[in-house]
Amino acid sequence: SNSRRFHFDVQWKNISRLCSRKAILTVNGEFPGPTIAVNEGENVEIKVTNGVSLNTTIHWHGIKQLRSGWADGPAYVTQCPIKPGQSYTYKFTVIGQRGTLWWHAHIAWQRATIYGAIIIYPRMPYPFSTPIAEEIPIIFGEWWNLPVEGIETEMNKYGNGPNSSDAYTINGLPGLLYPCAYKDTFIQTVERGKTYMLRIINAALNDELFFSIANHTLTVVEIDASYTKPFDTEAIMITPGQTSTVLFTANQHTHDSTGLFIMAARPYLTTVFPFDNSTTIGFLKYKGTMADNMALPKPSKLRLPHHLPRMEDHAFATKFTNQLRSLDTTMYPCNVPKKIDxxxxxxxxxxxxxxxxxxxxxxxxxxxxxxxxxxxxxxxxxxxxxxxxxxxxxxxxxxxxxxxxxxxxxxxxxxxxxxxxxxxxxxxxxxxxxxxxxxxxxxxxxxxxxxxxxxxxxxxxxxxxxxxxxxxxxxxxxxxxxxxxxxxxxxxxxxxxxxxxxxxxxxxxxxxxxxxxxxxxxxxxxxxxxxxxxxxxxxxxxxxxxxxxxxxx
Ligand code: C2O
Structure with a gap:
């Protein structure tokens, strides 16, 4: 039968972030890594070749792997690592899932830089009628100035806590609130009147995040590749590992502003320890407005989205989480076990x-x-x-x-x-x-x-x-x-x-x-x-x- 095939070459790549340059582990030299886009029901084959001198594995986070556990990926659980110079082809079929998932390395802390989006296009039309102008992956991550590959070994040795990361990122970009990051700011162009789909993934290693876009309401339609009853919200909360697909309409009048709207993510935490409370930002840029020819604002001129929850906003986190419900229609019934064994x-x-x-x-x-x-x-x-x-x-x-x-x-x-x-x-x-x-x-x-x-x-x-x-x-x-x-x-x-x-x-x-x-x-x-x-x-x-x-x- 037909399979959709991908090649993943794990390799080092030098990249610059936050005023310095370092080698990071990547797939095909891309950061974030390539998107795996497949249709529901399709067979997938991903040949992973290890071109570095460290062992590696890749996990397809949230793919059920029905009867194909050999392709799941966690090192020493479902497979031995792919050794330097070796290849392994992950083969699985995507059954009964549709929406946004992601993939990441599943050994030591390699997932800090080895990650990317998985998109599963549904067999049937989306259960929401709005036409979608564009589907945009939004992957949150964390960036360390120092190498991350040795962190786990050190933790095993000393029983310590790792250092906090130096930045949060949107699609690998910290955004201009961080040093030397003016050009490393995520910008998405939109057209007024159109509706967009954000496929949001929290690939951060250690932080739950809040996310919001100034002046735009988000409609949650799917989580972890499972449809939800749609609801509107000014912000979302997302834990590492989770995905969330949201829609928004570019409905703002721009004649009295520049046509530039800030988006931002920051952690959800209590303040017991002085954790990093920094914020990653990006922008929506309305096409055909002043924003087309304007430089991005200076950090001192920026206002974070008004609805972005504060770091310790438990009330928002709880309220948001409690709003999530399975879609539960005839086409997509909720199969929760009513009785347990x-x-x-x-x-x-x-x-x-x-x-x-x-x-x-x-x-x-x-x-x-x-x-x-x-x-x-x-x-x-x-x-x-x-x-x-x-x-x-x-x-x-x-x-x-x-x-x-x-x-x-x-x-x-x-x-x-x-x-x-x-x-x-x-x-x-x-x-x-x-x-x-x-x-x-x-x-x-x-x-x-x-x-x-x-x-x-x-x-x-x-x-x-x-x-x-x-x-x-x-x-x-x-x-x-x-x-x-x-x-x-x-x-x-x-x-x-x-x-x-x-x-x-x-x-x-x-x-x-x-x-x-x-x-x-x-x-x-x-x-x-x-x-x-x-x-x-x-x-x-x-x-x-x-x-x-x-x-x-
Ligand atoms: Cu066992 Cu996303 O991981």
């Missing part, structure tokens, strides 16, 4: 680990930072779990005893969270479910640092966010309030700081699936787990055999 509760913790003898620890108070799920801090093995699983190798490298509940009932109001979060266990523990299990996972934040939501991402499946709340999860009370009609369908859920989220999954994709916080610093500290969906009885319920070119460790 199994519920597991997983605590999400940042931990402090006592410093082992003879080590230098640079976390906090002479200890190491760690992070865990049910007090298990995930250690990536040196082999591909999926391959060992498939070949039925017996392994001492991982085990199936991931705890189905926290070691003690988490009490948010009780003991000092500090004392509940010390010294996790380290290991590679997975849990296995039968094919077809209707699984509920309650994710409970234990909040020893009350800083930010944890964007928990699950590979190989979408899930439905049936409930979210603050404080301790209470099964009786909280499950009675679930939305089992039109909950949003996603691949990444923001678990509220100091709260919980309940998600439901149809475990209908056999394989080994990584589940982790999409804040890269937390993944590095071990905020991850893996689960196995066993093969079903029928032939179409089984994982396909591995491709011949699957890399070896």
């Amino acid at each position: 199994k519920r597991i509760v997983i605590t999400i913790s940042l931990n402090l680990q006592d410093c082992p003898a003879n080590q230098t620890c640079k976390g906090y108070n002479g200890k190491r930072f760690a992070a865990s799920m049910n007090n298990q801090s995930f250690v990536r093995p040196s082999t591909s779990i999926l391959e060992w699983q498939y070949k039925k190798y017996s392994s001492t490298k991982y085990s199936y005893d991931f705890p189905q509940k926290p070691p003690h009932v988490f009490d948010y109001t009780g003991v000092d969270p500090m004392t509940q979060n010390i010294n996790p266990d380290f290991g590679t523990k997975l849990f296995a479910v039968e094919y077809g299990t209707k699984l509920e996972i309650v994710l409970q934040d234990t909040s020893f640092l009350n800083l930010e939501n944890h964007p928990i991402h699950i590979h190989g499946h979408n899930f439905f966010i049936v409930g979210r709340g603050f404080g301790n999860y209470d099964v009786e009370k909280d499950s009675a309030d679930y939305n089992l009609v039109d909950p949003p369908e996603r691949n990444t859920v923001g678990v509220p700081m100091g709260g919980w989220a309940a998600i439901r999954i149809n475990a209908d994709n056999p394989g080994v699936w990584f589940m982790h916080c999409h804040l890269e610093e937390h993944t590095s500290w071990g905020l991850a787990a893996g689960f196995i969906v066993k093969n079903g009885a029928k032939s179409f319920q089984k994982l396909l055999p591995p491709p011949d070119d699957l890399p070896a460790c």
Whole structure:
């Protein structure tokens, strides 16, 4: 059958940002990387050739990979890395998804520069009638002046927190509020009266972001390649890993202004630590206005969009998130499991680990930072779990005893969270479910640092966010309030700081699936787990055999 083919060459490229020049890892020398645009139902083949001296892998974030787990990409979970000089062809079919997703490297911190958009054109016309003049990817990222490739190694060694990035970016461009960035400012030309689609992706490593365009209302129509009931908003909140497709109409009168409108993104955080609160900006430029021949304004003359939420605007973040609903029409029904076979509760913790003898620890108070799920801090093995699983190798490298509940009932109001979060266990523990299990996972934040939501991402499946709340999860009370009609369908859920989220999954994709916080610093500290969906009885319920070119460790 026909396949859509792409070639990805991983290579270094020198680029200048923020007054200096450095080599970054890229795909085909492009930054951000090339867009993968495909049609719903199509077979896709992407041949990745590793032209650098570091191991690499690529993950197709949010692609369900039905029976094709070999193409999922997380290093040491579904594959061994592609070694220097080697190639691997990722093959998958895009089924039952439409909209915006993205791809990124899935090893060490390489995703800092190796990322790009995935666009899935729907089989049927868009479920909104407005004609779209242009579809524009808006990819948020972070830029470090220093190399990022060694950050994870250093974190493993010292248990430290990484430095904050030096800038946020829109499509790789920091925007003119940063030094030497006047020419590195994203500008999108629009025509008055037309409607545009923004395919927004948060590829930032460690920050949830707010985004707004001055004087323009955004209409959210799709999230994580799943249609939503459209709603209007002056701003959006988006966690790392998530995507959001929005429409806006260029409807402003420009005779009394220049025809230039600012867009901006900045982080959503509490102010516990002096985090970087800088802002990346770009512009909409109306065609045929004064803006055509005018220089961009000086930073001192700029006003950020009036509706851009403040850094600690929890009220906006909560309100925005609660507005998201599945479209739930006859054509696009919401398939949330109404009944479940199994519920597991997983605590999400940042931990402090006592410093082992003879080590230098640079976390906090002479200890190491760690992070865990049910007090298990995930250690990536040196082999591909999926391959060992498939070949039925017996392994001492991982085990199936991931705890189905926290070691003690988490009490948010009780003991000092500090004392509940010390010294996790380290290991590679997975849990296995039968094919077809209707699984509920309650994710409970234990909040020893009350800083930010944890964007928990699950590979190989979408899930439905049936409930979210603050404080301790209470099964009786909280499950009675679930939305089992039109909950949003996603691949990444923001678990509220100091709260919980309940998600439901149809475990209908056999394989080994990584589940982790999409804040890269937390993944590095071990905020991850893996689960196995066993093969079903029928032939179409089984994982396909591995491709011949699957890399070896
Ligand atoms: Cu976008 Cu496992 O990641």
